[in-house]
Amino acid sequence: MKTLIINGSPRGKNGNTEVFIRQFIVGAGQNYPVRYAAQEPAKDLAAATVQADTLLIFMPLYVHAMPGIVMKLFEQMTPAKTGQKIGFVVQAGFIEGVQVRFLVRYLNHLAERLGYGNLGVITKGDAAGTSMVPAFMTKKLFNRLQALGAHYSQSGQFDKETATQLAGMYEIPPRQAKLYEFLNRIGVNHIAWHKFWRDNGVYEQGLDRPFAAIVSNTKEQ
Amino acid sequence: MRTVVISEVDSIHIPGNTFILDLNARAIKDCAGCWSCWQKTPGRCAFKDLDDFYTAFLQADKAVFFIGASCDFVSGRLKTLFDRMIPHYLPYTSWKTGESMHLPRYERYPDVEVYYQGAFSSESARHLFEEYLARVFYQFHIKRAVIKPLGGYEQCEVAI
Numbered sequence: 592m593k594t595l596i597i598n599g600s601p602r603g604k605n606g607n608t609e610v611f612i613r614q615f616i617v618g619a620g621q622n623y624p625v626r627y628a629a630q631e632p633a634k635d636l637a638a639a640t641v642q643a644d645t646l647l648i649f650m651p652l653y654v655h656a657m658p659g660i661v662m663k664l665f666e667q668m669t670p671a672k673t674g675q676k677i678g679f680v681v682q683a684g685f686i687e688g689v690q691v692r693f694l695v696r697y698l699n700h701l702a703e704r705l706g707y708g709n710l711g712v713i714t715k716g717d718a719a720g721t722s723m724v725p726a727f728m729t730k731k732l733f734n735r736l737q738a739l740g741a742h743y744s745q746s747g748q749f750d751k752e753t754a755t756q757l758a759g760m761y762e763i764p765p766r767q768a769k770l771y772e773f774l775n776r777i778g779v780n781h782i783a784w785h786k787f788w789r790d791n792g793v794y795e796q797g798l799d800r801p802f803a804a805i806v807s808n809t810k811e812q
Numbered sequence: 813m814r815t816v817v818i819s820e821v822d823s824i825h826i827p828g829n830t831f832i833l834d835l836n837a838r839a840i841k842d843c844a845g846c847w848s849c850w851q852k853t854p855g856r857c858a859f860k861d862l863d864d865f866y867t868a869f870l871q872a873d874k875a876v877f878f879i880g881a882s883c884d885f886v887s888g889r890l891k892t893l894f895d896r897m898i899p900h901y902l903p904y905t906s907w908k909t910g911e912s913m914h915l916p917r918y919e920r921y922p923d924v925e926v927y928y929q930g931a932f933s934s935e936s937a938r939h940l941f942e943e944y945l946a947r948v949f950y951q952f953h954i955k956r957a958v959i960k961p962l963g964g965y966e967q968c969e970v971a972i
Contacts, residue, residue, distance in 0.1 A: 601845035601895075629844075633888075653843065655947050656885075659892030660842050666888050685905070685912040693944045697885055700940065704884065704933060768907040775906060784903050787851040798902065800918050801855040802863075804871040 592747065595643035596625045597636065599650030599661040603629040607721040608649050610729075611682055611736055615649075618737025619744035623647075628660045637667035645676040645710070645747065651718075652683035656694045671707040678710030678749055680739075684719035688761040691716070710749050713739065715757045732757075816868045816922065820887060821878040821929060821962065831868035835889050842892050849899035855917055857899050870900065872922040878962065881930030884937040886945070894948055901952070916953040924954045929962035 596616075600608035604627070616623055626636055640646050650661050657665070671677070679698045683691055691714045702709035721729055735757050742750035763771070774780050788797040817826050820835040841859045848858040857866075869875055879890055886894070900921070901914040926945055932938040942959050949957035 601843055606845060629842075651845070653845075654891075654894045654898070655951065656891060656894075656944065658843065658845070659888050659895050662882075662885065662891040663842075663888030665883055665885075687912060690912060693940065693947060696940050697944070700884060700937060763907065763911060765910055768910045771905075771907040775904070781904060784850070788854070791852045793852065793854060796854050798917065799855045800870075802866040802870040802900075803918055 593642065593644045594621070594623045595640065595646055596623050597628060597640075597646065597648045597664070598625055599628045599648055599658060599664070601629050601658050601660055602651075603627045605722075606651065607682055607718050608651050610722050611680060611715075611718075612649050614733045614736035615680070615740035615743070618740030620741070621744050628658075628664055633660070633663040633667045636664055637669070640668060641672070644674070645678065646707070647678050647680065647710075647743075649680045649682075652681055652685070652691055652694060655690065656697065665701060668705060671705050675707055676710055676747070677702050677705075677707035678713070680713040681715070682718040682721070683714065683716045686717040686760070687763050688714055688716055688758050711754065713749055713754050713757055716759055813874065814872045815874045815876060816865070816872040817876050817878065818893065819878040820880055820890065824878045831865070831872075833865045833893075835887075835893070840889060840892055840896065843895035843898070850903040855899050857896060859896075862896055866900070869922065870918055875922045875924050877924065877926040879926060879928050881928060881932060881938075881941055884933055885941060897952060913951065921952065921954055923956040924949050924958070926957070926959040927962045928959070
């Protein structure tokens, strides 16, 4: 059984999607080949998918859907051969699963449209900092991704319980949303961005409007 | 009324003085996911190939999209354009609406009209396409977004 993993992140080997793939592979204990949508033409990658028994496509959520480069890959893919399977893993910055709903619907539809056996769509929100935060913060996530990989290498399927754990909350409970918004008002949630701006020497420019009709607080470059 | 047109439908006649982003004629660089637009050069993409469009879009009263359906979804090139609109929004997340949203960077954005053509494999696929577009423009803080089959444009003869 040949498995091909596709990394659909525009960041290729340098992003959170790659971290997800590496943890999955560690858990699987198999050296699955990985190819990168950011590194080769969609046509070539689509041709490679024909050779796999199972295709696992990992991607970040971009504007409620797949990144443009992944849609360009989908446009080149041909109907599945008999018995070919496909599965998807989506990691998102926003914390609630509901943000991924359009993409989940589309990916399930795409699997059916192309005639693949569908392993389903794994989703994980609140993943924006995965490659940056200290190890203790990602321990639970990594354990779950490894469990997903281990179960897949044994059964060829995604484990439902692990999928539910990874998916986390679907919607933010109203009281929690109010708390977050309160933290916004007192500026707590902006601290990380202010640090980025300070480190990059653009602290004063963080809220700039470089393409506005009337440029008020910006020097045109 | 300043209008900007984003088109991947060749048969549409557009008055000569309108800014047109022709997705068939112009290859747009794919978002690299570098976060320069949020962290290093706020509001500006690391790629400069869309700067003329950004200027036209953010100064327009209305943006009209003439698009095609591709594999029951938006085309890869239109998706790339959506990815490349992120510089116009702040990295800050708001929960005012009860869900995560990015805050607007600009005071105003144009209204949007979308006219699409192309066949869908099912009625539910068409619904997903429309619902997805509506969600994108909601996230993009577009106050008024109309999404219709291209026939709607021809019948209504909407003034550009």
